[in-house]
Amino acid sequence: MKFGIVVFPGTWSEKDTHHAVNGVLGQDAEYVWHGDETLDKYDAIVLPGGFSYGDFLRCGAIASFSPVMEAVREFANKGGPVVGICNGFQVLCESGLLPGVLMQNDHLEFRCIWTDLKVENADTMFTSTATKGQTLHIPMSHGEGNYQADEATIEQLEGNGQVVFRYADAAGNVTPEINPNGSINNIAGIINERGNVMGMMPHPEKASEKLIGGDDGNVIFSSMIENIVATLA
Amino acid sequence: MPVTQETLDEIALSRDEYEAIIDRLGREPEPLELGLFGALWSEHCGYKHTKALLRTLPSASERLLVAPGAENAGVVDLGDGLAVCFKIESHNHPSAVEPFEGAATGVGGIIRDIFAMGARPIALLNSLRFGQPDDARTRYLLNGVIGGISSYGNCIGIPDVGGEIFFSDTYKGNPLVNAMCVGLIEDGKMASASAKEPGDLLMLVGADTGRDGIHGASGLASRSFEEQAEMRSAVQVGNPFLEKVLIEACIESLDLPGVVGLQDCGAAGITSAAIEMAERSGMGLKLIIDQVPRREEGMTPYEVMLSESQERMLLAVTPGMEGPVFDLFEKWDLDATVIGEFELGENVRIYDEGEEVSSTPVITLTDAPEYKFTGVKPQWLTDLQNADLSANPLPSESPVEILLKMLASPNIASRFPIYRQYDYHVQTNTVVEPGGDAAVLRLKGSKRGIAVSTDCNGRICYLDPEVGTAIAVAEACRNLSVTGALPVALTDGLNFGNPETPDVQFQLTESIAGMGRAADAFEIPIVSGNASLYNQSQGTDIFPTPIIGSLGLLEDVEKHVTAGFKSEGDVIVLLGTDAAWDDIDGLAGSEYLDLIHSKVEGQPKLDIDLEIRTQAVCRDAIEKGLVASGHDVSDGGLAVAITESAVIGEIGASITASPADRWDAAMFGETQSRIIISVPAENLSKIEELTKTANVPMIAIGTVGGDSLTFGDSISLPLADADDAWKNGFSRATAD
Numbered sequence: 001m002k003f004g005i006v007v008f009p010g011t012w013s014e015k016d017t018h019h020a021v022n023g024v025l026g027q028d029a030e031y032v033w034h035g036d037e038t039l040d041k042y043d044a045i046v047l048p049g050g051f052s053y054g055d056f057l058r059c060g061a062i063a064s065f066s067p068v069m070e071a072v073r074e075f076a077n078k079g080g081p082v083v084g085i086c087n088g089f090q091v092l093c094e095s096g097l098l099p100g101v102l103m104q105n106d107h108l109e110f111r112c113i114w115t116d117l118k119v120e121n122a123d124t125m126f127t128s129t130a131t132k133g134q135t136l137h138i139p140m141s142h143g144e145g146n147y148q149a150d151e152a153t154i155e156q157l158e159g160n161g162q163v164v165f166r167y168a169d170a171a172g173n174v175t176p177e178i179n180p181n182g183s184i185n186n187i188a189g190i191i192n193e194r195g196n197v198m199g200m201m202p203h204p205e206k207a208s209e210k211l212i213g214g215d216d217g218n219v220i221f222s223s224m225i226e227n228i229v230a231t232l233a
Numbered sequence: 234m235p236v237t238q239e240t241l242d243e244i245a246l247s248r249d250e251y252e253a254i255i256d257r258l259g260r261e262p263e264p265l266e267l268g269l270f271g272a273l274w275s276e277h278c279g280y281k282h283t284k285a286l287l288r289t290l291p292s293a294s295e296r297l298l299v300a301p302g303a304e305n306a307g308v309v310d311l312g313d314g315l316a317v318c319f320k321i322e323s324h325n326h327p328s329a330v331e332p333f334e335g336a337a338t339g340v341g342g343i344i345r346d347i348f349a350m351g352a353r354p355i356a357l358l359n360s361l362r363f364g365q366p367d368d369a370r371t372r373y374l375l376n377g378v379i380g381g382i383s384s385y386g387n388c389i390g391i392p393d394v395g396g397e398i399f400f401s402d403t404y405k406g407n408p409l410v411n412a413m414c415v416g417l418i419e420d421g422k423m424a425s426a427s428a429k430e431p432g433d434l435l436m437l438v439g440a441d442t443g444r445d446g447i448h449g450a451s452g453l454a455s456r457s458f459e460e461q462a463e464m465r466s467a468v469q470v471g472n473p474f475l476e477k478v479l480i481e482a483c484i485e486s487l488d489l490p491g492v493v494g495l496q497d498c499g500a501a502g503i504t505s506a507a508i509e510m511a512e513r514s515g516m517g518l519k520l521i522i523d524q525v526p527r528r529e530e531g532m533t534p535y536e537v538m539l540s541e542s543q544e545r546m547l548l549a550v551t552p553g554m555e556g557p558v559f560d561l562f563e564k565w566d567l568d569a570t571v572i573g574e575f576e577l578g579e580n581v582r583i584y585d586e587g588e589e590v591s592s593t594p595v596i597t598l599t600d601a602p603e604y605k606f607t608g609v610k611p612q613w614l615t616d617l618q619n620a621d622l623s624a625n626p627l628p629s630e631s632p633v634e635i636l637l638k639m640l641a642s643p644n645i646a647s648r649f650p651i652y653r654q655y656d657y658h659v660q661t662n663t664v665v666e667p668g669g670d671a672a673v674l675r676l677k678g679s680k681r682g683i684a685v686s687t688d689c690n691g692r693i694c695y696l697d698p699e700v701g702t703a704i705a706v707a708e709a710c711r712n713l714s715v716t717g718a719l720p721v722a723l724t725d726g727l728n729f730g731n732p733e734t735p736d737v738q739f740q741l742t743e744s745i746a747g748m749g750r751a752a753d754a755f756e757i758p759i760v761s762g763n764a765s766l767y768n769q770s771q772g773t774d775i776f777p778t779p780i781i782g783s784l785g786l787l788e789d790v791e792k793h794v795t796a797g798f799k800s801e802g803d804v805i806v807l808l809g810t811d812a813a814w815d816d817i818d819g820l821a822g823s824e825y826l827d828l829i830h831s832k833v834e835g836q837p838k839l840d841i842d843l844e845i846r847t848q849a850v851c852r853d854a855i856e857k858g859l860v861a862s863g864h865d866v867s868d869g870g871l872a873v874a875i876t877e878s879a880v881i882g883e884i885g886a887s888i889t890a891s892p893a894d895r896w897d898a899a900m901f902g903e904t905q906s907r908i909i910i911s912v913p914a915e916n917l918s919k920i921e922e923l924t925k926t927a928n929v930p931m932i933a934i935g936t937v938g939g940d941s942l943t944f945g946d947s948i949s950l951p952l953a954d955a956d957d958a959w960k961n962g963f964s965r966a967t968a969d
Contacts, residue, residue, distance in 0.1 A: 009478050009566060012390025016661045019677070051388045054474025110383050112656045141387070141656045206658045211675060211791065213658075213666070 001228045002028040004042030006072070006088075008063045009034065013049035013085065013205060020208035021046075021221050034066045043228050044081040045072055047088025049141070049203055059102060059144045060090030069095050081125055081224055082197045086142055089189075089199030098192055098199045099157070100149030106182025110143040114213070115180060115202050117188050118168035121161045124191055125227040126198045126220050135172050136165075136216040138202040140180065140188075145201040147183040147190075157190055165189035165200055236267065244271025250602060257597045265535045265583070266591050269598055272501035272539055273508065276766050279601025282732035283764045286745040294758040296721055304426055304513075305346045305497065307760025308418060309722045311786055313679040316423070318350045319415040321360070321687070321726035321782050323765035327468045328410040332377025336410050337385035337471040338543055343414040344391065345497035345546065348480050351424030351487050352416025355660060356674060357386050359396040359412045360687040360726065360780045364405025366643055366967045371400075374408050375967060381471075382412070383654040388473035389480070392663055393655035394672035396687050400643045401827070403691065406770030411726040411763075413782045415685055417676070424487055426496040427513040428549035428575040433493060435507060435518065435573040436548040436555070438562055439479045443528030445469045446502070446541025475544040475567075482565040483546055489561065491554025498545040504538045506547050507573065508581055512599045514549075517578030522585045524572045534585045549575065604732075608739025617696060620834035622820045623895070628829055632896050632948045635829065636872055637958045639901060642828050645869045646962025668881070669796045670712040670865045673787065682790025684718035686783050690868070691776035693822040693837045698740045699747035700837050701822075702779045704905055706751035707844045708867055709783035714848035715863035715908055716793045717855035718785030720757055725781055727764040730774020737766075740777040748779060754841045794855050794910075796864040797882030801938040803861050804917050805875070805886060809847035809906040811930040813890040815870055819902020824868045829897075837905075843929070844906040850927040851908050857923075859916040866907035872900035872944065874909055875935075876955045879942055885952045888935035891945025900944070911937050 003021045007014045014031055022029040032039065034052075039045060052063035063069065069091070076082050076097055084092040092098040105111055116135040119127055130136065149157070157163050165188040168174045174186045181201075189200030204217030241251060244267065254262050254270050262270060273279055280287065292301045298316055299308035306318040324339025340357065347354050359382055364371040386393045396413070428435075446469035486492045494514075498506045503525070511518035522534045528542065548569075550558055555571065562569035581598065583591040628635055639645055652667040664682060665673035671686035688709035694701030710720040725748060730737040752759055768775045787793055798805075807813065820826050821835025854860050862882065866874040872892075879886045892899035912920055917933060924931040943949045 010388070010474050012477065012659060016659065019661060023677075050390060051474060051477070054388065054472070056474070110387055110654045110656075112387075112658065113653050139658050141658060143387070203658070206661055208661060211664055212661055213663070 001043040001225060001232060002030065002041060003044050003046055004032045004039055005029055005046045005048055006032045006068055007034060008052035008066065010052050010054050011048055011050035013203065017046050017048045017205040020205040020217065024208045025218060025221055025225060027225055032068060034068045037067050037071050039071045039075045043232065044224055045075055047084040047091050049086030049088060052087055052091060060087060060094040063091045064094035073097065076197050079196050081228060083126060084199040085203055085205065086201055089201055090144065092197060092199045097197050098190060099153045100147055102144050103146040103148055104144050105146050111180055112141040113180060114139045116168050116170045117165040117202060118172045118174060120163050120166055124164060124195055124198065126223050127164060128227060129223045130219050133172060135168055135170060136219055137214045138204055138207045138217050140202040142201055145181045145183065147187045154184060160193060162191050162193065163187055164191050164198060244268060245275060246271050250274060253602060263591055265538065266593055268535050268539050269504050272504045273598050274601040275501065276764065277500050278505050280764055281601050282604050282766060283727065283741065284603050285605050286741060287762060289745065290749045290759045291752045292758045297758055297760065301760050305349050307758065308350065308423060309760060309784065311681060313681060314420050315676055315679060316418040317415055317683065317784065318347060318352050318418065319413060319724055319782060319784055320346050320761040321411050321413040321724050321780060322346065322763045323409065323411045323726055323728060325407065325409050325728065325765050325768055328378055329407055331468040332374045333381040334468055334470050336378040336381030338469045339410050339412045340382055340385045341471045341473065341476050341543055342499050343412045344389065344476065345499060347414045347416035348483055349424065349426060349495050349497040349546065350416060350418065351422050351495065352418045353484060354391045354414050355417045355662060356415040356672065356685055357391050357393045357412065358685060358687050358782065361398040362404040362409035362691065362778060363400050364402050365400050368405065371405060372967060372969060378408065378410055379651055379654060385471055385473040387656045389477045390659050392657045392659050393652065394657050394663060394674065395667045395685060398648060398651065399691065401691065401776065403776045407768050407775055409728050409768065409778060411728065411780050413687060413724065415784065422487060424495040426510055427494050428510065428516060429493040431516055431575055431577045432552050433575045434550045434552055434555060434571045435575065436550050436558065436569055437525060437572045438546050438548060438567055438569045440475055440542055440544040441526045441528040442537055442540045443542045444532065444536055444540060447536060447539045469541050469543050471543050478565050478567060479544055479546060482562055482567055486548065486558060486561055489557050491551045491558055492548055493551055494549030496547040498547060500541065502538065502540045508595060508598055510547060510549065511575065511581055511595045514575055516575045517595065518573055518575055518581045520573040520581065520583045522583055524570055526568055526570055534583065534590055606738040608742040609735060610739060611736055617834045618836040622817050622835050625826065625830050625832065627897055632900060633950045635897065636900065637954065639825065639828065639869050639873055640876060640955055640958040641962030641965065642824060643963055643966040644824055645873055647960050648963065649960065650964045664790055665716060665793060665795055670715045671718065673716055673790065673793045675790045680789050682787040682793065684713045684716045684785040684787060686712035687780055688712060689778055689780040691778040692827060692833050694744060694779060695776040695833060696822045696835060697837050698743035698777050700839055702744040702747035703751035703841060704837060704839050705779060705781045706748055706755065707839060707841065707905060708865065709781040710755055711848055711865045711908065713783055713785030714852050715865050717852055718787045719852060720755060720783055720785045722757055722784045723752055723759045723781055725759060725762040725779055727762065728768055728775065728778040728780065729766050730769045732766045737774055744777050744779050751841060754845060792856060792858065794860050794863045796878055797862055798878045798884050798886060798911050798937040799861040799882060801884065802914060803911040803937040804914050804933050805935045805937060806910050806912060806920055806931055807934050808851055808908040808910060808924065808929060808931050809843060811932050813932055813934045814892045814899030815902025815904050817895055817898045819870065819904035820898050823870065823901060823903045825870065825897060825901035839905050846927055846929045847906050847908060850924055850929045851910065854910065854920055854923055859919055860910045860912055862911045864909050866909060867903060870901040870903050876942060876959065878909060879952060880956045880959050884937055885939035885941045886935060886937050887939065887943040888945065890934065891947060
């Protein structure tokens, strides 16, 4: 299968993502320029982390108007798998592909730390190789990852199993103390209703090998590969 | 018309230097030319007070692909087709005036130095000094500097993997902000900051030129400053997004056949960048100054030449081959403009609106005067060195109370509250994260890895600049060796006071001599350097602070070790001495003496041969797989080093011998050349053999295990108490 990894000016996680899906997991992967308008040749799209267009105005806001995001919208509407990581999650929210917003961390500081993510829903194409309740050790790195949405949206996300990951301790306890950025209900990642667009603040591509601290991030890409390869066969 | 003193002050040239310019030109310089001289003869660009001394430093090595000084940074071969370049740059005075932008643009500047070499920046480190954090303005500076580094570095996708921070009143009002960047050059794709042939075009890419930063090099960086507010406009404003795009575009441009040279625009802007390129190329240069894209209207040639607007680079491009270069920069939405051409001849000729406004020989401009001096040791220093350390009484508090105080000192406590604000994972090469002795990075596509660190103890350099700087070299290397990495190259960031005073001249002379002596002994080159002088506040010079950046090589990165203790029952071994605890001499310049007794005194010592043997045996043992953990004994002495290894490893330790009567010296003395390793019990005899063969003293001092720290019969504390003091000390000390 082939991943398309979108590159906006200011994106910096595209090479790390390429390394994870291609270098470590052996799948085809190509960079997609922000001016590109078709995504026909890809089986999945990754919007990686970084500071697209310098995050001027608001994180992800300018990127959401780029030509490639028109194509991503179309790709997603046809059921194509899209995952947004960190800035990519912000772009998905700004584009309306996912509900809610990512506000400045409640402590007002940038935060680069390892987090433990409790898998709340293992019945998605991004988490099927995990088990519900398991924790994944994956780093985060952001100043604006404080997920918020109106009450009705949160109710819907929670009721539909659209909350995929929550910040937890290593044992899986979801507590206010462990919340690294103020996200409502410790939400670290969500999925759309249809189940083909996921956004998450922590960086699975930065947890791709034991040598650099852990390889739990591969769970997300491996799940995608397994599910997509099955549909291609 | 004779020039006024006010004009000379503005560009920081002395009357004698002005006379020398007239002498060389055979006429009075035009105002524009005077600006060029002011910039190029500034301390920052011209190294007037340090050039002669720096020439004495060792620069030879089989690993060197580009010699220091030949380009913007020396290049070191790592094998496997990989090479690295690295350099430190200071942004002290801008950070004192405007901490956020000063620090941010310091990071931006050193990154440009590195990718100008064709290298992809793979790591940032920063070495910071502030006054004591109980002062509100110091906290404003601290938060601003950290915010600036965080904001710029995180946006640009280069991991910030290490560095140091140190607090002392000597830096109050004149913080030190030194940033180091490491770049990786793949497959010999190195860039040169020069043109190839006369006729080559000079192309300016990146940001427009504005009025920011005029006189940054001459004014801010090259003299002392008392009235800070009036210099604010000399601080530049950074745009990390633009720099990120510029990195990608410039590295990509080196694949185009027309691009023959790449140079960064840093201090003194186009003046320094373009004229240095002409000098390096051995050519003249015609600059068409009205072609430079401006940010604002009405800028004079003088302002354009001296602007330090950030995020600009210069390219040398073969004429007729500029089309694809324009296309590439357009793809990245960056401006690219031809602003001149290299030519046969010796002069830099500046044109504005079709008229030649200046023509000056390149060499006249770049050959700044050189001041030679020898230092005389001041009597006050001899008195400090001869102080009787045993005259300091034992504290009334208990050893445990003092240990907790030491662990909570802002100079010792965990720096996690700072570096969690920096992205240290991006690029996915970080094997050992910040917080250890050195950061370790893997090199993708190779088994090899590198370790990087910075080090300098200003207190010790103050007490003996020669020995202190040799110790800075030794420690910067020891930080690498305790991970298993072989030190292969050094860079320096010299931070000193006013070089026109005898004391600072003594410090500079001695410090560089000590650096050279130590680097020679380690047989490693100093590949690049930076000098920041006139660091003083309220008329007092700072402690001499020659920051040493070190780079080490791991043949097999998987074999590295980290600082934290690992397993119950491992034996704790002290390398480099056969005494379990330190003695009174170790208190010279120590954190303990400063923190508890408010004294900076004593004679620091270093046995460089012992140091080198100790590091070598440590690396050897790590390479053989005998070692579970390795940690340098430095600030805070042995008791602090053991506690750090225990807290980081989340496991207790028990040391057999009780500290002697002078338990303070025993526990907190900072005698050099000591390393603690922990080893599985079955490896102890092999360690004994190795050290015996290597003629390195050693002693097994205790065992790893439990949930408390025990030093002999009488001193014991729960690990949790040490953990709390060490982990929360920094936040408590710097809270408003």
